[in-house]
Amino acid sequence: MNQSEKILKKQRDFFATGVTQEASFRLEQLNKLKQVIQRFEPAILEALHHDLNKSELDTYSTELGMVLSEINYLTKNLVSWMKAKRVKTPLTHIGSRSFIYPEPYGVALIISPWNYPFQLTLAPLLGAMAAGNCAILKPSELSPHVSRVIAEMMSSQFPSEYIAVIEGGAEASTELLNLKFDKIFFTGSVVVGKIVAQAAAQYLTPVTLELGGKSPCIVHKDAKLDLAAKRIVWGKFLNAGQTCIAPDYLFVHKDVKEELVEHMQGYIRNFYGQDSQTMLQNNDLTVIVNDRHFQRLITYLERAHVLAGGGYDEKRRFIEPTILDQVDWNHPVMQEEIFGPILPVLEYEDLEEVIAQVNEHEKPLALYFFSENKGLQDRILQGISFGGGCFNDTVMHIVTPYLPFGGVGNSGNGAYHGKSSFEAFSHQKSILSQSTQFDLPVRYPSFKYALQAIRFLMK
Numbered sequence: 193m194n195q196s197e198k199i200l201k202k203q204r205d206f207f208a209t210g211v212t213q214e215a216s217f218r219l220e221q222l223n224k225l226k227q228v229i230q231r232f233e234p235a236i237l238e239a240l241h242h243d244l245n246k247s248e249l250d251t252y253s254t255e256l257g258m259v260l261s262e263i264n265y266l267t268k269n270l271v272s273w274m275k276a277k278r279v280k281t282p283l284t285h286i287g288s289r290s291f292i293y294p295e296p297y298g299v300a301l302i303i304s305p306w307n308y309p310f311q312l313t314l315a316p317l318l319g320a321m322a323a324g325n326c327a328i329l330k331p332s333e334l335s336p337h338v339s340r341v342i343a344e345m346m347s348s349q350f351p352s353e354y355i356a357v358i359e360g361g362a363e364a365s366t367e368l369l370n371l372k373f374d375k376i377f378f379t380g381s382v383v384v385g386k387i388v389a390q391a392a393a394q395y396l397t398p399v400t401l402e403l404g405g406k407s408p409c410i411v412h413k414d415a416k417l418d419l420a421a422k423r424i425v426w427g428k429f430l431n432a433g434q435t436c437i438a439p440d441y442l443f444v445h446k447d448v449k450e451e452l453v454e455h456m457q458g459y460i461r462n463f464y465g466q467d468s469q470t471m472l473q474n475n476d477l478t479v480i481v482n483d484r485h486f487q488r489l490i491t492y493l494e495r496a497h498v499l500a501g502g503g504y505d506e507k508r509r510f511i512e513p514t515i516l517d518q519v520d521w522n523h524p525v526m527q528e529e530i531f532g533p534i535l536p537v538l539e540y541e542d543l544e545e546v547i548a549q550v551n552e553h554e555k556p557l558a559l560y561f562f563s564e565n566k567g568l569q570d571r572i573l574q575g576i577s578f579g580g581g582c583f584n585d586t587v588m589h590i591v592t593p594y595l596p597f598g599g600v601g602n603s604g605n606g607a608y609h610g611k612s613s614f615e616a617f618s619h620q621k622s623i624l625s626q627s628t629q630f631d632l633p634v635r636y637p638s639f640k641y642a643l644q645a646i647r648f649l650m651k
């Protein structure tokens with residue numbers, strides 16, 4: 193038995209005791225998790241700074257704060273979500289009652305990426321714990337300091353038969369994926385998502401896939417341009433563009449392109465530094481995770497028509513917030529998810545062209561549409577399939593527990609956050625509780641009028 197198998201076996205035995213199913217246990221563990229996160233806060237901040245040079249503001253708002261507020265929301269609502277939900281019963285089942293009982297899957301595997309390495313490991317875990325599961329976490333090897341802190345933090349607070357962390361890269365994932373889990377929750381690239389889905393298929397394990405892709409941001413001519421520019425610059429360059437739901441590319445109506453770009457240039461200066469020199473010397477800005485991704489990103493800048501930024505510092509793996517012009521779908525930057533601080537701008541005249549072009553590609557994880565026109569917003573909603581998004585904003589739909597977060601098609605399947613996290617890790621067990629006080633004869637072949645009665649009741 194390898195280490196993964198041993199831990200899985202221990203977790204199965206622990207789950208079988210039924211302890212994790214009790215509401216008091218779940219609430220106590222979520223509170224313990226909150227306490228240990230608060231205790232480890234300095235170490236978490238330091239690790240995120242080490243791996244990605246994240247500032248304290250970004251770390252708090254997008255990593256720690258999100259997880260802590262999600263714990264509060266889950267603990268407040270958990271007991272009511274756990275209750276068996278009574279539903280209607282049809283006339284054909286007279287005498288019986290029906291209810292839906294959410295039960296934990298059992299042992300869950302959570303595999304996470306490096307870009308928000310803390311939040312994207314912990315947020316699914318909260319769902320797994322709230323739903324009464326045991327879990328094994330596999331953080332990303334590309335953010336090794338955060339991976340280490342998560343492992344230390346978890347082992348200091350939880351026994352491995354309940355929550356365990358296995359560190360490592362693809363080999364560690366592969367070893368885990370060869371085992372039979374009751375639920376797999378994967379966040380990462382489309383390529384690896386397919387590997388995970390295949391591995392899950394061998395045991396028919398339910399799987400949530402939180403993937404990526406190219407998320408469009410569309411600015412129509414009636415949009416409030418200054419505000420649109422501010423919100424796009426923030427959402428795109430947050431975490432150096434290494435955000436799964438960052439606007440990947442911008443489609444702007446040709447009448448307002450120049451003005452929008454001017455506002456965006458202004459906000460880049462305002463948020464990140466007045467000039468290239470200042471930005472390149474600013475050690476507080478998030479950097480690109482590793483050399484491979486840095487080299488991939490700077491090739492997009494070769495021979496490009498740059499409207500803002502374009503500079504970089506190879507030693508620090510820093511790339512200035514950059515806007516590219518004269519881009520079409522054949523440009524290399526449009527061939528894959530950018531996942532960095534580079535925003536190509538395409539222009540359009542007719543919104544229908546945009547809808548057609550987006551629909552020629554894979555279904556995006558997010559879509560942002562800036563317009564004051566409700567009719568056009570409805571047209572986008574009805575005309576393009578995407579995971580989720582915002583009208584007149586970017587990224588913010590992820591930061592609410594009331595909206596399920598997830599992709600569709602190539603950008604993933606399943607969703608989480610808030611109640612959806614609880615549901616992602618629960619099986620909805622349907623129960624019909626029949627009366628034994630009487631037994632209507634209509635369904636039995638010995639009943640003379642069975643067919644007529646069934647025809648009458650089921651028409």
Ligand code: NAD
Pocket residue numbers: 303304305306307308312330331332333334360361362365366369379380381382383384385387401402403404405435436437529531557599604
């Ligand atoms: P990735 O798919 O390379 O890695 C994700 C995880 O899978 C890591 O833990 C890694 O160790 C593991 N892994 C890598 N190769 C594997 C293999 N062959 N077999 C099994 N496991 C393997 O993704 P990444 O580079 O860490 O993250 C970036 C991607 O994640 C982007 O595409 C981004 O859009 C996406 N993402 C999506 C969301 C979301 O919520 N939908 C959030 C963040 C990132």
